[in-house]
Every structure is written in structure tokens, then in C-alpha cells.
Amino acid sequence: LKIGNNPLGHGIMTLGKHLSYLPELIGLHLGATEMGEEEATAVARCLPRLSKLQMIDLSGNPLDQGITELAEHLNCLSELIALGLGATEMGKNQVTAVARCLPSLSKLQKIDLSGNELRHGIIGLAERLKCLPGLTELQLANTNMGEEEAIGVARCLPSLSQLKMIDLSGNQLGHGIIELAKHLKYLPGLNELQLDYTEMGEEEATAVSGCLPSLSQLKRLNLSRNPLGHGIVQLSERLKCVPHLTNLALHSTRMGKVQVSALACALKHVPKLRTLDLYNNPLGRGIRVLIQHLSSVPELRQLFLRGVKMTKKEVNDLGAVRDLISDYHVSVSLY
Numbered sequence: 312l313k314i315g316n317n318p319l320g321h322g323i324m325t326l327g328k329h330l331s332y333l334p335e336l337i338g339l340h341l342g343a344t345e346m347g348e349e350e351a352t353a354v355a356r357c358l359p360r361l362s363k364l365q366m367i368d369l370s371g372n373p374l375d376q377g378i379t380e381l382a383e384h385l386n387c388l389s390e391l392i393a394l395g396l397g398a399t400e401m402g403k404n405q406v407t408a409v410a411r412c413l414p415s416l417s418k419l420q421k422i423d424l425s426g427n428e429l430r431h432g433i434i435g436l437a438e439r440l441k442c443l444p445g446l447t448e449l450q451l452a453n454t455n456m457g458e459e460e461a462i463g464v465a466r467c468l469p470s471l472s473q474l475k476m477i478d479l480s481g482n483q484l485g486h487g488i489i490e491l492a493k494h495l496k497y498l499p500g501l502n503e504l505q506l507d508y509t510e511m512g513e514e515e516a517t518a519v520s521g522c523l524p525s526l527s528q529l530k531r532l533n534l535s536r537n538p539l540g541h542g543i544v545q546l547s548e549r550l551k552c553v554p555h556l557t558n559l560a561l562h563s564t565r566m567g568k569v570q571v572s573a574l575a576c577a578l579k580h581v582p583k584l585r586t587l588d589l590y591n592n593p594l595g596r597g598i599r600v601l602i603q604h605l606s607s608v609p610e611l612r613q614l615f616l617r618g619v620k621m622t623k624k625e626v627n628d629l630g631a632v633r634d635l636i637s638d639y640h641v642s643v644s645l646y
Contacts, residue, residue, distance in 0.1 A: 313340040326353075331360040339364060342395065343371035351377025358384040368395030370423065375400040382408035386415035394419060397450065398426035406432035410439040421448040425478065433460040441470040449474060452505065453481035461487025468494040478505035480533070485510045492518035496525035504529065507560065508536040516542025523549040533560040535588065543570040551580035560588040562615065568597035575604040584608040591618035602628050 312333070314326075330336070339361070341354070351374045358364070358381075367388070374381070378401050385391070394416070396409070406429045413419070413436075422443075429436070433456055440446065449471070451464070461484040468474070468491075477498075484491070488511050495501065504526070506519070516539040523529070523546075532553070539546070543566055550556065559581070566574075571594045578584065587608070594601070598621055605611065621629070 312336060312338065314344065330354070330357040334360060335363055336361050337363055337390075338366040340366075340368045341372070342368045346372035346374065346377075348373075348375050348377035352380045355381040355384045359387045362387055363390055364388050365390050366393040366395075367391065368393070369399060370395045370397040371399070373400045374405075375402075376405070378405040379408045382412050385409070385412040389415065389418065391416050391419055393421040395421075395423045396427070397423045401427035401429065403428075403430050403432035407435050410436040413439040414442040417442065418445060419443050420445055422446065423448070423450040424454060425450045425452040427454055429454040429456065429460075431460065434463040437463040437467040440464075440467045444470065445473055446471050447473055448476040450476075450478045451482070452478045456482035456484065458483075458485045458487035461485075462490045465491040465494040469497040472497055473500065474498045475500055476503040476505075477501065478503075479509060480505045480507040481509075483510050484515075486515070488515040489518045492522045495519075495522040499525060500528050501526050502528060503531040505531075505533045506537070507533045511537035511539065511542075513538075513540045513542040516540075517545045520545040520549045523552040526553060528555060529553040530555050531558040532556065533558075535560045535562045535564060537564055539564040539566070539570075541570065544573045547573040547577040550574075550577040554581060555583055556581040557583050557610075558586040559584060560586075561592070562588045563591045566592040566594060568595040568600075571597035572600040575601040578604050579607040582608060583610055585610050586613040586615075587611060588613075588615040589619065590615045594619050598625050599628070602632070605632050 346354070346369065351369065351372070355377070378396065378399060382405070401424065406424065406427070409424075410432070429451070433451065433454060440449070456464070456479065461479065461482070464479070465487070488506065488509060511519070511534060516534065516537070519534070520542065534546075539561070543561065543564060566589065571589065571592070575597070598619065602625065
């Protein structure tokens with residue numbers, strides 16, 4: 312049942328009363344429907360009659376305390392595979408309530424709690440995540456997670472060996488990333504790692520680079536909006552360990568001539584790369600080295616260089632590979 316992105320508001324009360332007539336329902340999409348606490352409670356109370364639900368998405372609604380009522384009934388959904396509660400005004404108390412019901416959801420594969428002020432509640436959540444051995448996607452972006460919480464999440468990873476995607480972007484992880492990197496080796500099938508805007512510095516970037524040999528299936532890596540500096544050189548040296556990489560985002564990482572040159576020379580190790588995001592970096596004349604190595608990535612379709620100052624000659628040279636790169640013409644700046 313898909314009726315998300317509609318301003319249903321109080322109309323959800325009526326819907327909730329009638330959902331019990333759909334005992335075979337397997338999916339319920341009510342994201343961004345202006346559902347509040349009262350409406351969430353109405354939906355929650357019909358869940359015991361919807362025991363075959365495999366997916367429920369209530370993201371983008373101001374549920375607040377309604378989440379506590381919802382959590383009390385989620386343990387009736389033993390077949391649940393995906394749970395979406397992103398941006399629902401969930402706080403520490405609500406995430407604690409959700410965490411308590413996780414042992415009853417042993418088939419859960421995807422959980423999205425992004426965009427909520429979870430804070431220290433993440434510690435308890437991480438402990439309960441160990442009850443979900445089949446989890447493949449964990450989204451905790453923008454949850455006010457700090458170093459301590461990052462360590463808690465890191466230490467639950469050995470129990471989540473099936474994870475294919477993890478998103479911790481928009482959190483002040485700092486040194487917690489080093490502990491995270493130590494435990495990423497337990498995720499051999501990881502396809503996507505999102506660590507954008509996490510206060511990652513050179514030391515943390517080096518730690519993440521060091522775990523790449525254990526992540527040979529990685530396809531998407533985002534370390535953008537972090538002052539990586541020379542850590543990019545270390546990352547470049549390990550790209551040979553992730554030959555299936557298709558998307559690499561390193562925008563706003565203070566990448567200079569030395570770093571982009573090292574990256575350019577390493578592109579031959581990721582021949583399947585389709586998207587390379589380097590915008591808002593002081594690449595300088597390193598852009599020339601990059602252009603010379605673009606032929607190493609024949610499947611490249613998007614190269615983002617907006618905010619990167621280039622000479623007319625460099626733009627013209629870049630134009631010579633326009634058949635490879637679809638977005639070069641809107642992503643550069645002249646000086």
C-alpha cells in the first residue's frame with residue numbers, strides 16, 4: 312500500500328481503523344504524509360492484525376512520542392524486512408523503545424533511522440543490532456552521533472557480517488572512525504560506505520584506507536567534506552584493493568596538486584569507475600595529471616569539478632574526453 316508524499320494528516324486515523332481488513336498486506340508506505348503522534352498510534356494499534364508485513368516506512372513524519380506506541384507493537388511483525396523511521400523526530404527515549412523490539416525482528420534486513428537526534432541512545436541501539444544477523448543496510452546519517460556512539464556501532468559490526476551498506480554521514484565521529492575502521496574488516500560484502508562530513512582527518516582517512524583490502528566488493532565510497540589532506544595519498548595507494556568501485560566522492564577534502572596526482576595515477580586500478588566527485592578542491596595544476604589519466608576509467612560518465620579553477624587550455628583538454636564525461640561542462644570554473 313503506497314500512499315506516501317501526500318498530506319493525509321488526520322485522514323490517517325480513518326485509514327488506521329480499516330487496515331485491519333488487509334491481513335495479507337506486505338508493505339505499508341506512509342512516508343511524508345503529515346502523520347503525527349495521534350495518527351502513528353492509530354496505525355500502531357492495527358499492526359497485530361498485519362502480521363505478514365515485510366516493509367513499513369513512516370519516514371518524514373513528526374511522530375515523536377507516537378514512535379513509543381509504534382515500538383510496542385512492532386514485535387508482532389516477525390516477517391518484517393525493512394523499517395523506515397528516518398526524520399520522524401525520534402529522540403533518545405524513542406530509539407531506546409525501538410531498540411527493545413529488535414530481538415523480535417530477526418528477519419530485518421534494512422533499517423533507516425537517519426535525520427533523528429538519537430544521541431546516546433545509539434549505544435543501546437548498537438547492542439540490540441547484534442540480534443539482526445541478516446541486516447544488509449544500516450542508515451544512521453545525521454543522528455547526532457559522536458565518538459563514543461561511533462565506537463558502539465563499530466563494536467557491533469562483527470555480528471553484522473551481511474551488511475552491504477552503512478551510512479554514518481553528517482555525524483561528528485572524529486577519532487571514532489579509527490575504531491570503526493578496525494571493525495569494517497568483518498564486512499567482506501560491503502558495497503557502500505558513506506562517511507561524508509564526519510570530522511575525518513588525515514589519521515582517520517589513513518585508517519579507513521587501511522581496511523580497504525578487506526572490502527574488495529566495495530562499489531561506492533563517500534569521504535567528502537572532510538579535511539583529508541595527505542590521507543588521500545594513502546587512499547589512492549589502496550584503491551587497487553577495491554577494483555569494483557563505481558562511485559568515489561572526495562569533494563571538499565582540501566585535495567591539492569600532490570593528492571590529485573596520486574589519485575589520478577591510481578585510477579587504473581578502478582576501471583569500472585562511473586562517477587568521480589572532486590568539486591570544491593584546490594587541485595591547481597594537478598588537474599593536468601588527472602586529465603592525462605582519465606583514459607584509465609573508460610566507463611566514467613560523471614566528473615564533478617565545480618569550484619575547481621582551470622585554465623582555458625585545461626578546459627579544452629578536458630573537452631577532448633567529453634564522450635566519457637557527461638557533466639564536465641557544468642562542473643568547472645575558469646580563472
